[in-house]
Amino acid sequence: MLKNRNLLIIALIAMVNMLGYGIIIPLLYGYSKKFGLSDFENGLLFASFSICQFIATPIIGRLSDRYGRRPMLLVSIAGTAVSFFMMAFAPNVLFLFLARMLDGFTAGNIPVAFAVISDSTKPEDRAGAFGLIGAAFSFGFIFGPAVASFTVGLHQSLPFIIAGVITVIAAVITAAYLPETNPHIGQVKHDRLFDFKKMWTMLYDPNVGATFLISLFFILAFSCAIIYGFQPFTLNVLKLTQSQNALLFTLFGIIGLITQTFLVGRITKTFGMKRAFESSIFFVAISFIVMYFSHSVGVFVAAMVFLALFNNVVQTLIPTILSREADARAQGAMMGLNASYQSIGMVVGPIVGGAVATVSTPLPFALGSVLIFICFFLSPRVLRPKV
DSSP: OTTOHHHHHHHHHHHHHHHHHHHHHHHHHHHHHTTTOOHHHHHHHHHHHHHHHHHHHHHHHHHHHHHOHHHHHHHHHHHHHHHHHHHHTOOSHHHHHHHHHHHHHTOOHHHHHHHHHHHHSOGGGHHHHHHHHHHHHHHHHHHHHHHHHHHTTTOTTHHHHHHHHHHHHHHHHHHHHOOOOOTTTTOOOSSOSSOHHHHHHHTTOTTTHHHHHHHHHHHHHHIIIIIITHHHIIIIISOOOHHHHHHHHHHHHHHHHHIIIIIHHHHHHHHOHHHHHHHHHHHHHHHHHHHHHOOSHHHHHHHHHHHHHHHHHHHHHHHHHHHHHSOGGGHHHHHHHHHHHHHHHHHHHHHHHHHHHTTOTTHHHHHHHHHHHHHHHHGGGTTOOOO
């Protein structure tokens, strides 16, 4: 697998791209506060990215099936770079929202990158391939928050400038080294680029419907409890600083890197993909329950480590399972469709998280646990014999 040049290039792109993203996420909540946003408005800021991503990613996924993976990756990465610079120099809250929206509209990196993996690997090798990409994401997410932690004290805009420069590097790497991998360019000609009816009906598809539902609810829970609920809880309840908060994200990335590099493949081979998937979902739900009841930094961090371990197993296996359930000629479309379901979760999650946090700051963790248990009860329905 390490001899697969395309896979290694995608892993490098993923690492550099996530490095920029990892710089932004731990600081976004605190950074937006300087513009006077309330918690609910902050939730809308997080959601604005996902609303635009929801609209754009199935289109980018389908366009990658029609015209190739490489040009779509270049467009999406370049848009992300521009958005980071817009955030760094935003004169008012309007520019902040526009920056997040632009990033969302061009956020086709992940589904197209996953489609490149599907193009470049055999079905039996994809769990390890997705694990390698997940490890690259984690590696970037380790150093991204660390950079944020050490630079935010110098100037609040500096981490965003660094993120923009790093993402430009990812675009250059893509342009210089990634060949086109789609062997089926032009074969998908008659479907609509964006089809709400299809999004609804695919949830009932006997082959991929359960996987899409799990992906939707899992990201809804994660965005409610972690993408939004994590920062208000650590900053307002545990009284951590922005730098300490960024270091917690670094720890999350370290656990993810270890899991995806050394554990996902072994866990899958030892217990089987389906059983590993079900068990990991269950333990994610338990982690959220412990975080909800935690009253000390030590207990919270222990639960976070547990969460990072099993969350990364689930996040790696979702696209792996989907790649096995989907038709080989429509991998880009399926990955793009999956990204749209996840975008719905990313839209609703921060808004709901912001709303329930006004009642009780830890409440997003409790809601997240409920949603993850729904995923657990759906998990026996994945990887059924195709009909």
